[in-house]
Amino acid sequence: MLGLLAAWLLLQTPPDAALATLRADLQQMAATLDGNKATVGATPAMTAAKHLLRDWIEMRLARIGGQPDVRALNTTMHDSLRRANLLCDECDVNVLGYVDDVRVSQSGPFLVVITAMGTYCGYDESAYVFQSSGGRWQRVWAHEQNIDTPPRYLPQQIHDVEISAAAADGTRLLMELGSQTVCGGSFKDLYARAWRLDGVSSTKLLDTTVFGNDGYPPLLGRVTPDDVLFTYTADGFASGDAHVAVRRFVVDGDTMKQTDPVAMLPRDFVLEQLPNPRHYGDFAEPTRRCAADGEWQVGTHLFEGPRRYYRVRWQPPFSFTLLGTSETPFADCTQTDDRSDIYPDILRWKF
Numbered sequence: 001m002l003g004l005l006a007a008w009l010l011l012q013t014p015p016d017a018a019l020a021t022l023r024a025d026l027q028q029m030a031a032t033l034d035g036n037k038a039t040v041g042a043t044p045a046m047t048a049a050k051h052l053l054r055d056w057i058e059m060r061l062a063r064i065g066g067q068p069d070v071r072a073l074n075t076t077m078h079d080s081l082r083r084a085n086l087l088c089d090e091c092d093v094n095v096l097g098y099v100d101d102v103r104v105s106q107s108g109p110f111l112v113v114i115t116a117m118g119t120y121c122g123y124d125e126s127a128y129v130f131q132s133s134g135g136r137w138q139r140v141w142a143h144e145q146n147i148d149t150p151p152r153y154l155p156q157q158i159h160d161v162e163i164s165a166a167a168a169d170g171t172r173l174l175m176e177l178g179s180q181t182v183c184g185g186s187f188k189d190l191y192a193r194a195w196r197l198d199g200v201s202s203t204k205l206l207d208t209t210v211f212g213n214d215g216y217p218p219l220l221g222r223v224t225p226d227d228v229l230f231t232y233t234a235d236g237f238a239s240g241d242a243h244v245a246v247r248r249f250v251v252d253g254d255t256m257k258q259t260d261p262v263a264m265l266p267r268d269f270v271l272e273q274l275p276n277p278r279h280y281g282d283f284a285e286p287t288r289r290c291a292a293d294g295e296w297q298v299g300t301h302l303f304e305g306p307r308r309y310y311r312v313r314w315q316p317p318f319s320f321t322l323l324g325t326s327e328t329p330f331a332d333c334t335q336t337d338d339r340s341d342i343y344p345d346i347l348r349w350k351f
Contacts, residue, residue, distance in 0.1 A: 016056065016080060016084065018052060018055070018056045018059075019056065019080060019081065019083075019084035019086060020084060021052065022049055022052050022053060022056075022084070022086065022099075023084050023085060023086055025045055025048065025049050025052070026045075026049055026086070026096075026097045026098065026099070026117075026118070027097050028045065029041065029042070029043050029045045029046065029049070029096065029097065030096040030097030033096060033120060037120065039147050039153050040096075040119040040120040040121045040124075040153075040155060040181075040183075041096040041119050041120040042117075042119055042124065042146075042147050042153060042155070043147065044147065044148070046117060046124070046146060046147065047144070047146040047147070047148070049117060050115065050117055050126055050144055050146070053099065053102075053115050053117075054113075054115065054126070054128060054142075057077070057102060057113055057115070057128075058130075058137070058139065060073070060076075060077065061111070061130060061136075061137040062136060062137070064137070065135050065136065066132075066135065067132075068104075068106075068111070070104050070105060070106055070111075073104050074101070074102070074103065074104050077101070077102045077104075078101050078102075081099060081101065081102070086098055086099045087099065087100070087101070088118070091118075093120075093121055093122060093182060093183065094118075094120050094121070095118030095119065095122065095123060096118050096119055096120050097118060098118040099115065099116055099117055099118060099123075100116035100118070100123050100125075101116070102114070102115050102116075103115075107129075107161070107162065107163045108163060108165075109131060109132065110129050110130065110131050110140075110163055111129070111130040111131075111137060112127065112128075112129055112161045112163075113127070113128045113129075113130065114126070114127050114128075114158050114161070115127075115128075119155050119181065121155070121181050121182065121183035122155070122157070122181035122182035122183060123155075123157070123181065124145060124155035124156060124181065125156055125157055125158040125178070126142070126143065126144040126145070126158075127142070127143050127158050127161050127176060128141065128142045128143075129141040129142075129161070129163070129174065129197075138200065140197060140199070140200045140202070141174060141195060141197060141202045143176060143193070154180070154189075155180075155181045156178045156179065156180065156181065156191065157178055157179050157180070157181055157182075158176060158177070158178045159177045159178060159179065159217040159218065159219060160175070160176070160177040160217065160219070160220075160221060161174065161175070161176050161177075162174070162175045162221065162222065162223045163175075163197070163223070164223045164224050164225045165224070165225060166225065167225035167226070170198070171196050171197060171198045171225070172196070172197045172225060173194055173195070173196060173197070173205075173223050173224065173225055173226070173227075173228065173251070174194060174195045174196075174197050174202070174223070175192070175193070175194050175221055175222075175223035175228045175230075176191075176192075176193045176194070176195075177190075177191070177192055177217070177219040177220075177221050177230060178190070178191040178193075179191065179214065179218050179219070184214065185214070186213065186214055187211060187212060187213055187214065188211070188212070188214050188218075189209050189210075189211060190209065190210050190211070190212045190218050190219050190232055191207075191208070191209055192206065192208050192210070192219065192221065192228065192230050192247065192249075193206055193207045193208075194206035194223070194228050194249070194256060196251075196254075203254060205251065205254065205255055205256045206228065206249050206255070206256040208247070208249070210232060210234070210245070210247065211234070212232040212233050212234050212242075212245070213232070213233035213234075213242050215233055218232055218233070219231070219232045220232075220347060221347070222347045222348075225251075226250060226251050227248060227249060227250040227251065227256075227351065228248070228249050228256070229246065229247070229248040229249075229346070229347065229351075230246075230247055231244055231245065231246050231247075231346065231347070232244075232245055232247075233245075234271070234272075243263075243267070243268045243271045243272075244263070244264060244265075244268055244343065245262065245263065245268065245272065246261045246262055246263055246264060246318070246346060247262070248260065248261060248351070260318060260319060260320075261317075261318030261319070261320070261346075262320075263318070263320060264317075264318060264343055264344060264346055265287075265340055265341070265342075265343065266287050266296040266298050266312045266314050266320065266340055267283065267287050267298050267340065269312060269314075269320040269322075270298040270300070270310045270312065270322075273310070273322055274300075274302075282300075282301055283298070283299060283300055283301070284299030284300060284301045284307045284309070285299045285329075286336050286340070287336075287337075287340035287341070288333045288334055288335055288336060288337075289333065289335040289336070289337040289340070290311070290330060290332050290333035290335075291332035291333075292332065294313050294314055294315055295311060295312065295313050295314075295323065295333070296311070296312050296313075296314055296333070296340065297309055297310070297311055297312075297329065297330050297333035298310045298312060299329065306327050307327060307328075308325055308326070308327060309325065309326045309327070309328065309329050309330060309333075310322060310324075310325050311323040311324045311325070311326070311330055311333070317344060317346075317349065318346070318349075
C-alpha cells in the first residue's frame, strides 16, 4: 500500500519550472515545422532548448556534490521528464516537440551525459562531460550540432563517448562515435571524433566520416592517450555483403593521422582495395593459403566481370600488402585455413 501511495504522490508532483518552460518552447518549435523542414524542424530555439536542459541537469549535479548513484540519477531525471510531458511513447519518427531520456554514465573520474532533442526525423543528441572539482561537478567538454554549426546542420545519434587514461603530461583523449539519425537509411554516414582534454579546455584533433551499415551500434571503438581505433560494417562490395572495416588514427601534434590497420582478414583487406563499393558479385572460392609463407589468395567474381584473384601478404596481426592480381588462380595457393575466417578482438589489442 505504501508503495502505491509513493507512486501516486510521485505522479502528482508538479514538474520543475525549467522543464515546463522547455516543454512550451519545444511545442512552439513543433508548431513551425512547415517552415523549417530543411533543418528537420530545428530552429535557433533548439540551441536554447538544449542549453536549458543542460543547465537543468547541471543543477541536479550541483545538489549531488560527491559521487552520484548513476542509476538513481537516471531514474529521477526520467521521472521528472515524464511528469513534464516531455517524453513521447507513441511517437514514431517525428518526435519534434519532445526529448528522449537523459543518459548519464561514469567513465573513471568523469560523468558523461547525453541528451536528445526531438526533430522531425528522430532525435538530435548532444554530449557533455563533467569532472568533480572542489566537491562540485564542472563541465569540461561539450559537443552539440545546431543549425548554425558549419557547414550545415547534421543531427546525430551518439553511440559512445570514451575517455582515455591520463598521459604522462596529464592530458587525456576523448573519443565520440556517432551516426546520422534514424532517417539516414540502412547505410549512412558514421562519425568518429576525438578531442584532447587538458583540464577544463579541449582541442579537437579528429573529425572523420565513414559510410557504413546502421547496426546497433554501428561503430565499436576504443581510445588510448595516443590513438583511437574503431570498427564498423562497411558497405557491401561483394554479393551486396558488407565487411568489417577498421580505422585507426594516432595523435600527431594538434591533429591525428590515419595508420594501419584497415582490415583484420585478407578478404576484408581486398574489399578495401576495390575502387567502387557499388560493384556486386561474390567470392569465387574460399580464401586460400599459398605455399609462400604469409601469402594468401582471395578470389572474387564481380557482376558481369571476369573472376579475379588477389594475392595478399598477411603479416599477423593486421599488416597486409597487395602483391598482385590474376584472372586465374595462383598455382601454389590451394590450402584452406580457418585463420582466414576468424576475427580477432582488435579492440583489446595493444599497438
